[in-house]
Amino acid sequence: MPTTSVLALRGATTLDRDEKEHLLERVRELLTEMLEANGIDHEHLISILFTATPDVHSAFPALAARQLGMGDVPLICAQELDIVGAKPQCIRVLMQFNSERARADLHHVYLQDxxxxxxDLPT
Structure with missing residues (x-):
């Protein structure tokens, strides 16, 4: 009998400009790719943490998840550390979910810049 585990999946994308519709489009693209590349069904989602670099002000990335029908999934947004030389206008995602897969089988998704x-992570 397969064992179900709680796994965490990473992903990130960047923006060309800090505009609400552009941000939402990029985050919807990222979330969709993360789910599809890993065969994750909505009912297996536990929660999603979004971080954005301090130069992102146009919208909460969690709004994109709600637009995709994930309003019943706990979502939270936070500001990324303001590190010198860090990638600008970057949205990062940490998605927790239940799965029978092994952690080594996950496909982390990094888009754009x-x-x-x-x-170092498998893609």
């Missing part, structure tokens, strides 16, 4: 953030 965020592709080079974590080249």
């Amino acid at each position: 965020a592709r080079d953030l974590r080249d």
